[in-house]
Structures are given as C-alpha cells and as structure tokens.
Amino acid sequence: MSNHSGGAPPTGTAHLLAARAGGVLTLTLNRPEARNAFSREMLDGLAGMLDFAAASDDVRAVVITGAGGAFCAGGDLGKLAAGESIFGPAGDPGTRLAAQKALQRATVVRLRELDKPSVALIGGAAVGAGLGLALACDLRYAAASAVLRTGFGRIGLAGDFGCTWQLARLLGASRALELLYLSPPLTAARARDLGLVNEAVADDELAEHGAKLAARLAALSPDAVSAMRRHVDRAHGHDLAACADAEAEWHVRLLESGGHHDAVRAISHGRAVRTPSDPENPGAKRA
Template sequence: MDPLDDSPDSLVLHATDNGVSWITLNRPAAMNAVTWDQRERVISLLGAASADPAVRAVVITATGKGFCAGADLRGAPATGTASGSERVAGDVARTIRQGAQRLITAVLDCEKPVVAAVNGTAAGLGTHLALACDLVLAAESAKFIEVFVRRGLVPDGGGAYLLPRLVGPQRAKELMFFGDALRASDAERMGLVNRVVADAELAATAKEWAERLAAGPTRALALTKHLVNASLDTDRSTALAAEAWAQEINMTTRDANEGVASFVERRTPKYRGL
C-alpha cells in the first residue's frame, strides 16, 4: 500500500473471511484517531454487515500500537455555520449527533455480534467504540482512557450512557472525573473487558471468537443482542413481553428449527444464519 494513500479504503481496511467481517482502523501514525472519512466508512461497513446474510459476525480492530485515540475532527465537513468560522448555538451538538454518536449507535444497532479486539490504547471515543461492542478482547498492553476531562470536555460519543451500565455510576464517575489510564487487566476486573490476552494472541483469539459466533444461529444472536441492550432502558413487563415476541419471531427461522431438530436427534446442529 502507498504510505501516502489517505483514501477511506486504505485508512479502514476491510475483509470478509469465513463469515466474519474484519474492520481494521489503519492510521497507526496517528494512533488511529478517527477522521470523518474513516467514521463514515466504518458506519457503512457495519450497515452492510447487518444486511449481508454472508456476514455473521464482525471484528473491529486496528493496526499499530493504538486501537483508537479518539476523534480527529480536522478535515471534517463544514457544519453549516451562519458565517465562515463563526460558531453558533447548536453547531457542536449537531456535530456530535451526526458524528461520534452515529458511530457508536452503528455498533450498538448492528444486527450481527460485534467483537472489539483492542490492540493498544483506546482513548476518548476510542474507548466508547470498544465498549459499544458486544464482546471486548484486549491485549495485555492495551489501555483505556476517558481523556475528555484532560481537555476540559464533557464525555461524548455515548460515554455517559455506556459506562454506568457496565460498571455502575460511581466507577464511571471515577474514570471520567480523573481521566487516568486504565490497564487492560484492571478493565477486565471491572467488567469493561471480557478477556485479556497476550498481545501476540489477540488476533487469533478474536478470530476464534468471531468464527464461533459466525457458526451460531445468527438471527437468534441478533434478537438476543437487541433484548439485552433494550433491557437496560425498560421496565420488567416490557422486557418480558419483548422476550416472548423475540422467541416467537425466532421460531420462524430455519436455524431455530435446526436447533430443536438436532437436540431431538442427538446431533450437533448446523446453523446457516437463516
């Protein structure tokens, strides 16, 4: 690849292998700080993964020593301000809604399970990108930093939504108030990370997990993801009703019928994602 090539296709590498869509941030010199073009490509790839029956799991990872250093707003399109560089009320909120928040919701709303393979430092939006994924693997050298307070900023990109749901409000405030770097092992202990592995084993472990997911009942996993995510914002009766209807919908799939048949016939099921 041309080292001067800064096209979206070169800055976000993509490949589909064995039912897994691999999305790789590829801007290592900038610790994979996400540009506008990168963000739009990742959002597009996640949408394509939802719609493509051949894709049954997604991995988000990065090259180099950083997973994602946050958002790089340089080169972003104009926000439609009233005049030149003058900022008017609503510009910042609009930029966040159309930018960082869209990226995070694209992960949360992806209909396929998404695995984060955090290869290095995840800071700011990079931390939230990882935590929005369904499963998080981290290399031993990885760190997570709620860097916003260091810049005098409020956490954005869904941070104040995601963190309290993962570690509770007190821990979330500690991370966001101080902005200290959190080692991968401590992130695992707090429940932010599913598993920490040696740096050299990260890619192989991510491949193993993603291929296991890709061999599973894809629609059942999508419905399960939706139920779990929605349960955090709803009451018991609504959650139970949603569960019942999800199972009703799921039982119309071929994979559900295969799962039941394989149990009755005492054999290993062969799921096809349908």
C-alpha cells in the same frame, strides 16, 4: 485505495481497511502513525461499512480492531492543538456540531444498535472517543498490554461518541464519573475486573482469539441473535413481567424457525452447532 478481500466492498479510504471471510466482516482502523485517531475519512468509511454489514446477509458478525499496535486514540491531538476539527471549519461551530452528531449516529450508535454481534479487539491504547467506539461493541477483548483511558478531563473536555452513556450503563454513575474526572490509565486486567472488557488476552494471542470467537458468533442463528439483543436492551427500561412476556413471544416464534430445527437436529445426532475451537466441545463438527 483501501485493502479489501473476501467479498467486502472498498471502504473508500486507506484509513479504514475491510475484509470479509466466513461471515465475519473485519474492520481495521488504519492510521498507525496517529495511534489510529479518528479522521473524517475513517469515520465516513466506518459508517459505510456498518451500513453494508446491516444490509448484507453474508455478514453475520463484525470485528473492529486497529493497526500498528493501537486500537484508537480518539480525537486527533495534532488537529486539536492546531485549533482544527475533522468535522468542519474552526470558525463554523454549527457545521461542526451537525457533522459530529451525524457521524456519531452513523458509527457508534449504528454499531450499538446493529442486529449482529460485534467485537472490539483492543491491542494497545483505547482512549476517549476511541474508547467510546470499543464500548459500543457487544463484546470487548483486550491485549494484556492494552491501556484504556477516558482522557477527556485531561484536555478540558467532557466526552463524546457515546462514551459517558456507555460508561454509566456498564459501571454505574459513581465509577463512571471517577473514570471521567480522573482519567486513570486502566490495564487490560483492571478493565476486565471493572467489566469494561470481557477478557484480557496475551498480546500474541489476541488476533487468533478474536478470529475463533467471531467464527462462533457467525455460526449463531441471526434471528436468535436479534432477539437476544432486544431482550438485553429491554431489561434496562422494563420490569420482569414485561421482559418475560417478550421472551415468551420470541421463544414461540423461534421454535418455528429453521435455525432452531437445524440446531436441535444436529445436537440430537451428537453434532452440536459449534466451531472446532469451542472449548466446551473440542473437536465438534459444525452441522
């Protein structure tokens, strides 16, 4: 049985733990003996939890982290070395391909398209498909001792779980190919400098930092968050005029929303809608 609390449903597997508190759904990859490498059970559980997050009004932000001092090692090297696959029989590539495509869409693609803020807290290794999972989140924060690595080239593979797409969008083609070809181990500080993570955080502060950040995200207007996501995604394929037009349409719509009215009312009374830990407004009370 999986552990769950705060109103989160069971994940169906001990390989993924779920807890919900204060509008934040925290999902913990839980195979520490394998550096939280993917299992079929873990991915099925993650897919179910992301469906739950998308459908639940009580979930306002999603945090993904790993147990036992690692984030996720991606593919299970033990199974790969034995010629096995978590996606199906070794002698049936068609079945494996169909299962992997479906699970990629249900996990990293679902996460990337989720209309709610998502955060990866990277404590320890994030490698291969595990790196792809972290990159699918909106925001990424890494412990100072964390190591990020593509890993694919070292074992004769080319990438999966959206890792190559995310790297190309975040870094550009040349830098993405360098990381894919050579697979250098990146410290948290180097990953921050490249733009792969938002911030490097002291190891013993990562969990608290993530909790405070997630609480701030959960306090945002869901409609405004959805619009921001659409604006940023649109910017990759449209010109400035089209993006500005779309911004204006959402701006007019959101001006009529309760979230906007509540926030303006709170600010006008000196009660900005921020959590007490907001560094820009210490001691502020939430409206």
